Every structure is written in structure tokens, then in C-alpha cells.
Amino acid sequence: MKPIALTTRWNAHRHTSGEAMIDEILELGFTHVELGYDTRLDLVPGIRARVAAGAVQVDSVHNFCPVPMTAQRGHPEIFTFGSKDRRIRELAVTHTAETIRFAAEIGARVVVTHCGNIDMPRYSPELVALCEQGRQFSPLYEKTKLKLQLKREKKAQKQLGYWYECLNQLLPVLEECHVCLAMENLPTWEAIPTETELEYTLKQFNSPWLKYWHDMGHGQIREHLGMINVLRWLERLEPYLAGMHVHDVMGGLIDHVMPPLGDMDFSRYKRFANLNMLRVIEPTPRTAAADIAMALKHLETVWYNSQE
Numbered sequence: 001m002k003p004i005a006l007t008t009r010w011n012a013h014r015h016t017s018g019e020a021m022i023d024e025i026l027e028l029g030f031t032h033v034e035l036g037y038d039t040r041l042d043l044v045p046g047i048r049a050r051v052a053a054g055a056v057q058v059d060s061v062h063n064f065c066p067v068p069m070t071a072q073r074g075h076p077e078i079f080t081f082g083s084k085d086r087r088i089r090e091l092a093v094t095h096t097a098e099t100i101r102f103a104a105e106i107g108a109r110v111v112v113t114h115c116g117n118i119d120m121p122r123y124s125p126e127l128v129a130l131c132e133q134g135r136q137f138s139p140l141y142e143k144t145k146l147k148l149q150l151k152r153e154k155k156a157q158k159q160l161g162y163w164y165e166c167l168n169q170l171l172p173v174l175e176e177c178h179v180c181l182a183m184e185n186l187p188t189w190e191a192i193p194t195e196t197e198l199e200y201t202l203k204q205f206n207s208p209w210l211k212y213w214h215d216m217g218h219g220q221i222r223e224h225l226g227m228i229n230v231l232r233w234l235e236r237l238e239p240y241l242a243g244m245h246v247h248d249v250m251g252g253l254i255d256h257v258m259p260p261l262g263d264m265d266f267s268r269y270k271r272f273a274n275l276n277m278l279r280v281i282e283p284t285p286r287t288a289a290a291d292i293a294m295a296l297k298h299l300e301t302v303w304y305n306s307q308e
Contacts, residue, residue, distance in 0.1 A: 018046020
């Protein structure tokens with residue numbers, strides 16, 4: 001059975017001791033974790049102690065980690081590669097390099113990252129609101145979606161170029177540390193990159209250190225909003241797949257629900273779950289421990305114990 005990890009995003013805010021944070025996760029039956037982007041510096045010594053003792057394996061680290069000292073709080077988009085501001089891009093590269101080196105030190109093989117957003121009006125919330133009103137197939141919905149796509153296409157190229165430049169700067173660090181940088185799909189269409197942009201970029205770079213990170217909830221929302229067919233794109237991007245954030249979706253739009261409380265059929269993902277990649281359950285910090293334990297049991301049953 002391939003281990004399923006849990007992100008410390010769930011409980012980092014409750015602890016002042018890294019040991020206690022890890023121990024709470026171990027008590028739920030996990031032996032592997034992802035260190036979340038809200039992992040503070042004061043938690044790191046305890047995490048290192050638990051890793052050194054062999055109590056836990058850190059599979060992945062979510063950018064930026066530990067939280068940069070200049071930041072008021074952890075967030076995956078404090079700095080972004082696609083920003084129009086050169087200084088922000090420089091900080092994104094600097095702090096991502098620090099996260100990569102930290103990942104290597106702690107034994108993780110993947111850094112998960114967000115890449116940024118196109119500087120344009122935000123139409124995705126309008127699409128979400130129309131979906132919630134049951135107007136997903138209305139003329140207004142199609143008009144709004146088309147407007148979003150056209151404006152994005154018009155503005156995207158320059159910021160995609162900034163993203164490429166940042167990846168080029170990070171490649172030597174990734175190669176030196178033997179860590180992969182996995183770029184996460186996000187639920188909005190304004191986000192960088194789209195599936196098409198990511199596939200093209202990964203083919204062009206042709207580097208073993210640049211990968212795709214599939215967030216199951218985000219992918220389901222993108223499909224619900226009429227942007228993609230999630231399984232077809234997952235198949236196309238499979239050669240680059242480093243791992244998945246695992247959570248359920250309720251009503252097509254509310255994510256970070258624990259399986260099987262939402263609407264997703266996780267048996268559809270069984271083939272991908274058995275690939276040589278990482279699997280990380282990603283609840284919200286408000287999620288009850290019992291729901292996480294239930295999710296772990298459900299996924300192990302559906303992916304590893306059910307009969308074909």
C-alpha cells in the first residue's frame with residue numbers, strides 16, 4: 001500500500017512545538033506529512049527531531065516554507081513568479097530557493113508551488129455566483145466565460161514570460177538539491193498556468209526537476225465551471241505528475257471537504273493513486289480529526305483494498 005500523507009496546514013496553527021504537531025498527526029494513523037506554507041520557524045526544530053528519530057517522513061513541502069521572516073503570516077502567494085513587479089519576482093525566486101534547500105535538508109523530494117495570476121479583472125467569482133444560482137448554462141454565463149478567456153489570452157503572454165524566467169533561475173538549485181518543483185493547478189481561470197500552458201512549458205523545459213501537482217478539488221471546480229475535462233487533462237499531464245492534494249468537493253464548488261462527505265467518486269482516480277507519486281490529504285484547519293481519519297480509511301479502501 002502506497003502511503004497517504006497529511007498536510008500540517010491542518011494543525012500548525014494550534015501548536016508551538018513541532019513535536020506536538022507531528023505527534024497529533026501520527027495519532028491519526030499517518031506516517032508521512034507535507035509541511036504546509038504556514039509552518040513557522042519555531043516549529044522546525046521539533047519537526048527535525050521527529051524526522052531524525054524516524055517517526056515521520058516529510059514527503060513534500062508547500063512553498064513558502066518555513067514562513068519567511070519578513071511575512072506576517074504564511075501564504076502560498078506572498079510572492080509569485082508571474083508578478084508584473086520585478087522585485088516581487090526576485091523575492092519569489094529567493095524564497096523558493098530557500099524552500100527547496102529546506103526540503104532537501106528535511107528529506108522531502110517535492111516542493112509544491114503556486115505560480116501567480118494574470119493581472120486582469122476577476123471574472124471567476126462571477127462564474128461561481130452564476131453556478132450557485134443554477135445559471136451555469138445561461139447566455140450570461142457563456143458571455144462571462146468568453147470575456148474572461150479573451151481578456152486572459154490578451155494579457156497572459158508577458159506574465160508567462162516572467163514565469164519562465166523564474167523557472168530558469170531556479171533550475172540550478174533544483175538540480176543541486178535533487179528536489180522537484182511541482183506547479184499546482186488552481187481553481188480560477190485567472191491563475192497561472194492553465195493546463196495548456198503548463199503542458200507546453202514542461203515540454204519545452206524537458207527537465208526532470210519541473211513537475212505538475214494536481215489538486216483534486218481545484219481540478220473538480222475547474223471542470224464544474226466548464227474550463228476543462230479533469231480526467232482527460234490528468235491523463236495528458238500524467239508523465240509530469242509529482243503528486244496530488246486529495247480532498248472532496250461538495251456541490252461542485254466547495255472544496256477541502258473530507259472524503260466521502262462530498263460528491264466526488266474517488267474510484268475514478270484509482271489508477272492515478274497507484275502511480276509512483278505523492279498523495280496528500282489536504283483538509284482545512286477547521287476539519288475535525290474524526291473526519292480526517294474517516295477520509296484516510298475511505299481512500300485506502302477505494303484505492304488499495306477494493307476489488308477490480
